[in-house]
Amino acid sequence: MVTYLDADTAPLRNTGQIRLYGADAFEGMRKACALTSQCLDQLAAIVAPGVTTNTIDRFVFEFGMDNGALPATLNYRGYTKSTCTSINHVVCHGIPDDKPLRDGDIVNIDVTYILDGWHGDSSRMYPVGTVKRAAERLMEVTHECLMRGIAAIKPGVRTGAIGAAIQTYAEAERCSVVRDFCGHGVGLLFHDAPNILHYGTPNEGVEMREGMIFTVEPMINLGRPHVKVLSDGWTAVTRDRSLSAQYEHTIGVTKDGCEIFTLSRNGLDRPGLPS
Numbered sequence: 001m002v003t004y005l006d007a008d009t010a011p012l013r014n015t016g017q018i019r020l021y022g023a024d025a026f027e028g029m030r031k032a033c034a035l036t037s038q039c040l041d042q043l044a045a046i047v048a049p050g051v052t053t054n055t056i057d058r059f060v061f062e063f064g065m066d067n068g069a070l071p072a073t074l075n076y077r078g079y080t081k082s083t084c085t086s087i088n089h090v091v092c093h094g095i096p097d098d099k100p101l102r103d104g105d106i107v108n109i110d111v112t113y114i115l116d117g118w119h120g121d122s123s124r125m126y127p128v129g130t131v132k133r134a135a136e137r138l139m140e141v142t143h144e145c146l147m148r149g150i151a152a153i154k155p156g157v158r159t160g161a162i163g164a165a166i167q168t169y170a171e172a173e174r175c176s177v178v179r180d181f182c183g184h185g186v187g188l189l190f191h192d193a194p195n196i197l198h199y200g201t202p203n204e205g206v207e208m209r210e211g212m213i214f215t216v217e218p219m220i221n222l223g224r225p226h227v228k229v230l231s232d233g234w235t236a237v238t239r240d241r242s243l244s245a246q247y248e249h250t251i252g253v254t255k256d257g258c259e260i261f262t263l264s265r266n267g268l269d270r271p272g273l274p275s
Contacts, residue, residue, distance in 0.1 A: 020211030160204030
């Protein structure tokens with residue numbers, strides 16, 4: 001049985017119960033998520049052929065420090081970097097290193113900042129130099145999946161409606177939805193209830209209620225949906241080595257719909273823009 005509770009009185013750990021946040025929490029999330037979005041905006045001018053993902057990681061760390069925020073991934077369950085950088089067939093959790101990006105690559109950069117206790121979680125795709133049309137199309141389809149999923153969010157609807165909207169569009173575009181990873185509750189905790197699946201049917205999942213905060217972050221593959229995790233314990237790749245893309249927003253459920261906390265003020269969170 002699913003239970004909901006007032007976030008103000010809930011213990012600061014994942015109990016499996018769903019927190020309902022109030023106006024003060026929404027304001028805290030707006031600030032944390034705005035900072036994450038600003039960092040991702042600035043990365044658009046940094047991502048280029050020859051740049052290493054360690055350079056990107058250092059920027060994410062320093063940008064956070066300069067603005068009074070901590071990267072949530074740094075030392076999270078043994079992870080030693082401030083961001084995740086997932087290139088081409090890497091689905092998620094790619095670890096930054098000293099290998100330079102190459103012309104034609106596509107890279108997902110996932111940033112979560114903790115600001116005044118609130119977690120702002122978002123990721124975007126970046127083209128590196130000139131990319132092939134198939135890669136451009138995958139990014140376009142993935143972003144459209146994200147926005148169609150978000151459009152399904154409102155009180156009284158089950159979270160399965162999000163996954164159904166994503167899966168229906170992705171498969172109509174002859175792409176596949178990764179099943180192994182999902183969105184999640186967020187706020188005072190990095191990962192909280194509920195899980196947000198990116199596939200399914202509208203009658204599945206939990207009922208959305210005003211005050212819920214969670215991520216929607218579909219991972220879409222050009223090939224089959226199957227993935228494997230490499231020996232480092234983090235990096236997930238497509239089994240068939242097909243390209244994968246992901247976009248992520250943090251969402252708050254409002255009385256009549258939802259608020260996207262991580263939108264770019266400069267419109268840089270959409271595909272089709274120069275890197």
